[in-house]
Amino acid sequence: MNNKQAQPARISPKLMQYAIAGVIALVAIIVIGYTVQSILMKRASARIEALANKGLTALATEEVDCYKNRLAKTEKGCNLMIATYFRAQKGEKLEWAAQKCISNGFTTAFVILGHAASKEMLGRDPESFAILSQLLQSDDKIPEAHFRIAKLYQRSNMKDLAAESYMKSARLAPKSPEILNEVIAFLADNSKWKEAREVAGFIKLLEGAAPGLKLLAARTLKKAGASGDETKVLVEQAVAAIKDNKAEKARLEKMFPELF
Numbered sequence: 261m262n263n264k265q266a267q268p269a270r271i272s273p274k275l276m277q278y279a280i281a282g283v284i285a286l287v288a289i290i291v292i293g294y295t296v297q298s299i300l301m302k303r304a305s306a307r308i309e310a311l312a313n314k315g316l317t318a319l320a321t322e323e324v325d326c327y328k329n330r331l332a333k334t335e336k337g338c339n340l341m342i343a344t345y346f347r348a349q350k351g352e353k354l355e356w357a358a359q360k361c362i363s364n365g366f367t368t369a370f371v372i373l374g375h376a377a378s379k380e381m382l383g384r385d386p387e388s389f390a391i392l393s394q395l396l397q398s399d400d401k402i403p404e405a406h407f408r409i410a411k412l413y414q415r416s417n418m419k420d421l422a423a424e425s426y427m428k429s430a431r432l433a434p435k436s437p438e439i440l441n442e443v444i445a446f447l448a449d450n451s452k453w454k455e456a457r458e459v460a461g462f463i464k465l466l467e468g469a470a471p472g473l474k475l476l477a478a479r480t481l482k483k484a485g486a487s488g489d490e491t492k493v494l495v496e497q498a499v500a501a502i503k504d505n506k507a508e509k510a511r512l513e514k515m516f517p518e519l520f
Contacts, residue, residue: 305331305340312344321348332360335368342374351381369395369402376408385412403433407442414446423452427459434462437469444480453484460484464494471498471508475516482518495519 311320324331324344331337338361345354358375372395379388389412392405410425426443433439440463447456463469463477478494502509513520 305337308340308344312347317344317348320344321350321353325353328357328360332357332364332366335366338364338366339368339370342371346374346377349381351378354378354381369399369405373402373404373408376405380408380412385415388412401432403429403436403439406432407439410443410446419450423447423450423455427455430459430462435466437463437466437473440466440469441473441476444477448476448480448483456480457484457486460486460494464497471501471512472515474498474501475512475519478519479516491519 308320308323311317311323321344324341327337328341331341338357341357342354342361345357354374355378358371358378361371362375372391376388376391376395379385379391389409392409392412395402396405396409406425407429410422410429413419413422413425423446426446429439430443440459444456444459444463447453447459457480460477460481463473466473474494475498478491478498481491481494498512499509502512
Protein backbone atom coordinates (compact mmCIF):
# COMPACT_ATOMS: atom_id res chain seq x y z
CA MET A 261 0.00 0.00 0.00
CA ASN A 262 1.32 3.41 -0.99
CA ASN A 263 1.40 5.71 2.06
CA LYS A 264 2.65 8.74 0.14
CA GLN A 265 0.25 11.67 0.33
CA ALA A 266 -0.85 13.28 -2.92
CA GLN A 267 0.98 16.52 -3.57
CA PRO A 268 -1.21 19.59 -4.26
CA ALA A 269 -1.15 20.81 -7.84
CA ARG A 270 1.09 23.76 -8.42
CA ILE A 271 0.55 26.59 -10.87
CA SER A 272 3.65 27.59 -12.67
CA PRO A 273 4.80 31.20 -12.22
CA LYS A 274 4.46 31.75 -15.95
CA LEU A 275 0.85 30.53 -15.97
CA MET A 276 0.12 32.75 -12.99
CA GLN A 277 1.52 35.72 -14.86
CA TYR A 278 -0.71 34.95 -17.82
CA ALA A 279 -3.76 34.68 -15.53
CA ILE A 280 -3.02 37.99 -13.81
CA ALA A 281 -2.42 39.67 -17.16
CA GLY A 282 -5.73 38.30 -18.42
CA VAL A 283 -7.63 39.65 -15.42
CA ILE A 284 -5.95 43.06 -15.80
CA ALA A 285 -6.82 43.10 -19.51
CA LEU A 286 -10.44 42.18 -18.77
CA VAL A 287 -10.75 44.93 -16.17
CA ALA A 288 -9.17 47.40 -18.59
CA ILE A 289 -11.63 46.42 -21.32
CA ILE A 290 -14.57 46.87 -18.94
CA VAL A 291 -13.30 50.26 -17.75
CA ILE A 292 -12.60 51.44 -21.29
CA GLY A 293 -15.99 50.20 -22.47
CA TYR A 294 -17.77 51.97 -19.62
CA THR A 295 -15.82 55.16 -20.26
CA VAL A 296 -16.58 55.08 -23.98
CA GLN A 297 -20.28 54.47 -23.32
CA SER A 298 -20.31 57.29 -20.78
CA ILE A 299 -18.73 59.68 -23.28
CA LEU A 300 -21.15 58.62 -26.02
CA MET A 301 -24.14 59.16 -23.71
CA LYS A 302 -22.90 62.59 -22.66
CA ARG A 303 -22.54 63.56 -26.31
CA ALA A 304 -25.97 62.16 -27.15
CA SER A 305 -27.54 64.03 -24.24
CA ALA A 306 -25.85 67.25 -25.34
CA ARG A 307 -27.17 66.77 -28.89
CA ILE A 308 -30.70 66.15 -27.63
CA GLU A 309 -30.62 69.24 -25.42
CA ALA A 310 -29.22 71.38 -28.24
CA LEU A 311 -31.91 70.22 -30.67
CA ALA A 312 -34.64 70.82 -28.09
CA ASN A 313 -33.35 74.30 -27.32
CA LYS A 314 -33.46 75.13 -31.03
CA GLY A 315 -37.07 73.99 -31.22
CA LEU A 316 -36.17 70.97 -33.36
CA THR A 317 -38.44 68.68 -31.37
CA ALA A 318 -38.81 66.00 -34.04
CA LEU A 319 -35.05 65.56 -34.38
CA ALA A 320 -34.61 65.55 -30.60
CA THR A 321 -37.25 62.83 -30.37
CA GLU A 322 -35.44 60.70 -32.95
CA GLU A 323 -32.23 60.97 -30.93
CA VAL A 324 -34.05 59.94 -27.76
CA ASP A 325 -35.55 56.95 -29.58
CA CYS A 326 -32.03 55.72 -30.36
CA TYR A 327 -30.80 55.93 -26.77
CA LYS A 328 -33.97 55.48 -24.72
CA ASN A 329 -32.91 52.28 -22.93
CA ARG A 330 -29.61 53.83 -21.86
CA LEU A 331 -31.24 57.12 -20.92
CA ALA A 332 -33.61 55.23 -18.63
CA LYS A 333 -30.65 54.07 -16.52
CA THR A 334 -29.96 57.49 -14.96
CA GLU A 335 -32.12 60.16 -13.38
CA LYS A 336 -30.72 62.82 -15.70
CA GLY A 337 -31.40 60.60 -18.71
CA CYS A 338 -34.95 59.96 -17.53
CA ASN A 339 -35.61 63.67 -17.12
CA LEU A 340 -34.23 64.42 -20.58
CA MET A 341 -36.24 61.65 -22.22
CA ILE A 342 -39.49 62.58 -20.49
CA ALA A 343 -39.07 66.29 -21.24
CA THR A 344 -38.41 65.55 -24.92
CA TYR A 345 -41.37 63.21 -25.36
CA PHE A 346 -43.59 65.68 -23.49
CA ARG A 347 -42.62 68.55 -25.79
CA ALA A 348 -43.27 66.33 -28.79
CA GLN A 349 -46.64 65.26 -27.32
CA LYS A 350 -45.77 61.60 -27.90
CA GLY A 351 -48.17 59.96 -25.47
CA GLU A 352 -47.25 56.32 -26.01
CA LYS A 353 -43.51 57.01 -25.94
CA LEU A 354 -43.88 59.19 -22.86
CA GLU A 355 -45.84 56.46 -21.11
CA TRP A 356 -43.15 53.88 -21.93
CA ALA A 357 -40.37 56.20 -20.76
CA ALA A 358 -42.06 57.01 -17.46
CA GLN A 359 -42.87 53.38 -16.71
CA LYS A 360 -39.34 52.28 -17.62
CA CYS A 361 -37.78 54.94 -15.38
CA ILE A 362 -40.11 54.07 -12.51
CA SER A 363 -39.23 50.37 -12.85
CA ASN A 364 -35.56 51.39 -12.69
CA GLY A 365 -36.18 53.10 -9.37
CA PHE A 366 -36.48 56.72 -10.51
CA THR A 367 -39.66 57.93 -8.82
CA THR A 368 -39.01 61.67 -8.69
CA ALA A 369 -41.88 64.13 -9.00
CA PHE A 370 -40.75 64.95 -12.55
CA VAL A 371 -40.99 61.32 -13.64
CA ILE A 372 -44.39 60.87 -11.98
CA LEU A 373 -45.67 64.06 -13.61
CA GLY A 374 -44.49 62.71 -16.95
CA HIS A 375 -46.37 59.47 -16.28
CA ALA A 376 -49.56 61.41 -15.50
CA ALA A 377 -49.11 63.57 -18.60
CA SER A 378 -48.82 60.49 -20.79
CA LYS A 379 -52.20 59.27 -19.58
CA GLU A 380 -53.71 62.67 -20.43
CA MET A 381 -52.26 62.53 -23.93
CA LEU A 382 -53.74 59.07 -24.42
CA GLY A 383 -57.18 60.23 -23.31
CA ARG A 384 -57.08 58.41 -19.98
CA ASP A 385 -57.84 61.31 -17.65
CA PRO A 386 -59.04 59.17 -14.70
CA GLU A 387 -55.67 57.39 -14.64
CA SER A 388 -53.86 60.70 -14.79
CA PHE A 389 -55.98 62.04 -11.92
CA ALA A 390 -55.20 58.97 -9.81
CA ILE A 391 -51.44 59.33 -10.40
CA LEU A 392 -51.47 63.04 -9.56
CA SER A 393 -53.60 62.52 -6.46
CA GLN A 394 -51.21 59.88 -5.19
CA LEU A 395 -48.26 62.19 -5.85
CA LEU A 396 -49.90 65.01 -3.89
CA GLN A 397 -50.59 62.66 -0.99
CA SER A 398 -46.84 62.24 -0.62
CA ASP A 399 -46.08 65.93 -1.23
CA ASP A 400 -48.81 68.55 -1.61
CA LYS A 401 -46.35 71.35 -2.38
CA ILE A 402 -45.82 70.48 -6.05
CA PRO A 403 -47.31 73.33 -8.13
CA GLU A 404 -47.19 71.41 -11.40
CA ALA A 405 -49.31 68.61 -9.92
CA HIS A 406 -52.02 71.04 -8.79
CA PHE A 407 -51.82 72.71 -12.21
CA ARG A 408 -52.34 69.43 -14.08
CA ILE A 409 -55.25 68.48 -11.81
CA ALA A 410 -56.79 71.89 -12.50
CA LYS A 411 -56.57 71.12 -16.22
CA LEU A 412 -58.42 67.85 -15.66
CA TYR A 413 -61.15 69.60 -13.67
CA GLN A 414 -61.41 72.26 -16.37
CA ARG A 415 -61.90 69.65 -19.08
CA SER A 416 -64.65 68.08 -16.98
CA ASN A 417 -66.32 71.51 -16.64
CA MET A 418 -65.80 71.48 -12.87
CA LYS A 419 -64.94 75.17 -12.78
CA ASP A 420 -64.91 75.75 -9.03
CA LEU A 421 -62.58 72.82 -8.38
CA ALA A 422 -60.43 73.91 -11.31
CA ALA A 423 -60.15 77.43 -9.89
CA GLU A 424 -59.21 76.04 -6.48
CA SER A 425 -56.44 73.87 -7.92
CA TYR A 426 -55.21 76.65 -10.20
CA MET A 427 -54.91 78.95 -7.19
CA LYS A 428 -52.92 76.34 -5.28
CA SER A 429 -50.48 76.09 -8.17
CA ALA A 430 -50.18 79.89 -8.46
CA ARG A 431 -49.57 80.34 -4.74
CA LEU A 432 -46.90 77.64 -4.79
CA ALA A 433 -45.25 79.08 -7.91
CA PRO A 434 -45.78 82.87 -7.81
CA LYS A 435 -42.72 83.38 -10.00
CA SER A 436 -43.72 81.01 -12.81
CA PRO A 437 -44.96 83.07 -15.79
CA GLU A 438 -46.21 79.93 -17.55
CA ILE A 439 -48.46 78.96 -14.65
CA LEU A 440 -49.59 82.51 -13.85
CA ASN A 441 -50.51 83.21 -17.48
CA GLU A 442 -52.88 80.25 -17.73
CA VAL A 443 -54.27 80.70 -14.25
CA ILE A 444 -55.22 84.37 -14.63
CA ALA A 445 -56.69 83.73 -18.09
CA PHE A 446 -58.93 80.96 -16.69
CA LEU A 447 -59.99 83.03 -13.69
CA ALA A 448 -60.85 86.03 -15.88
CA ASP A 449 -62.82 83.89 -18.33
CA ASN A 450 -64.86 82.49 -15.45
CA SER A 451 -65.33 85.76 -13.53
CA LYS A 452 -63.31 84.62 -10.51
CA TRP A 453 -62.34 88.21 -9.81
CA LYS A 454 -61.17 87.87 -6.21
CA GLU A 455 -58.72 85.11 -7.11
CA ALA A 456 -57.73 86.88 -10.33
CA ARG A 457 -56.74 90.00 -8.40
CA GLU A 458 -54.49 87.91 -6.18
CA VAL A 459 -52.74 86.39 -9.20
CA ALA A 460 -52.41 89.83 -10.79
CA GLY A 461 -50.53 90.84 -7.66
CA PHE A 462 -48.05 88.03 -8.25
CA ILE A 463 -47.58 89.17 -11.84
CA LYS A 464 -47.00 92.78 -10.80
CA LEU A 465 -44.07 91.63 -8.63
CA LEU A 466 -42.70 89.31 -11.32
CA GLU A 467 -39.48 90.72 -12.75
CA GLY A 468 -38.77 90.09 -16.41
CA ALA A 469 -42.29 88.86 -17.19
CA ALA A 470 -43.47 89.24 -20.78
CA PRO A 471 -45.20 92.59 -21.46
CA GLY A 472 -48.23 90.69 -22.71
CA LEU A 473 -48.61 88.98 -19.34
CA LYS A 474 -48.36 92.32 -17.53
CA LEU A 475 -51.08 93.76 -19.77
CA LEU A 476 -53.27 90.69 -19.33
CA ALA A 477 -53.04 91.21 -15.57
CA ALA A 478 -53.85 94.91 -15.98
CA ARG A 479 -56.92 94.17 -18.10
CA THR A 480 -58.06 91.56 -15.59
CA LEU A 481 -57.72 94.05 -12.74
CA LYS A 482 -59.71 96.61 -14.71
CA LYS A 483 -62.52 94.10 -15.31
CA ALA A 484 -62.41 93.20 -11.62
CA GLY A 485 -63.13 96.82 -10.75
CA ALA A 486 -59.67 97.78 -9.55
CA SER A 487 -58.64 101.41 -9.37
CA GLY A 488 -56.72 103.06 -12.17
CA ASP A 489 -53.64 103.26 -9.98
CA GLU A 490 -53.53 99.47 -9.64
CA THR A 491 -53.63 98.89 -13.38
CA LYS A 492 -51.33 101.82 -14.13
CA VAL A 493 -48.31 100.14 -12.55
CA LEU A 494 -48.68 97.05 -14.73
CA VAL A 495 -49.22 99.08 -17.89
CA GLU A 496 -46.15 101.19 -17.14
CA GLN A 497 -44.07 98.05 -16.61
CA ALA A 498 -45.21 96.66 -19.96
CA VAL A 499 -44.65 99.92 -21.85
CA ALA A 500 -41.14 100.28 -20.41
CA ALA A 501 -40.27 96.81 -21.67
CA ILE A 502 -41.41 97.48 -25.25
CA LYS A 503 -40.45 101.14 -25.68
CA ASP A 504 -37.73 100.28 -28.22
CA ASN A 505 -39.73 97.59 -30.02
CA LYS A 506 -42.23 99.29 -32.31
CA ALA A 507 -43.58 96.07 -33.79
CA GLU A 508 -44.27 94.53 -30.39
CA LYS A 509 -45.79 97.78 -29.13
CA ALA A 510 -48.14 97.90 -32.13
CA ARG A 511 -49.13 94.26 -31.61
CA LEU A 512 -49.92 94.74 -27.93
CA GLU A 513 -51.79 97.99 -28.54
CA LYS A 514 -54.02 96.04 -30.90
CA MET A 515 -54.54 93.26 -28.35
CA PHE A 516 -55.18 95.57 -25.40
CA PRO A 517 -56.62 98.80 -26.89
CA GLU A 518 -58.45 99.67 -23.68
CA LEU A 519 -55.14 100.03 -21.83
CA PHE A 520 -53.43 102.46 -24.22
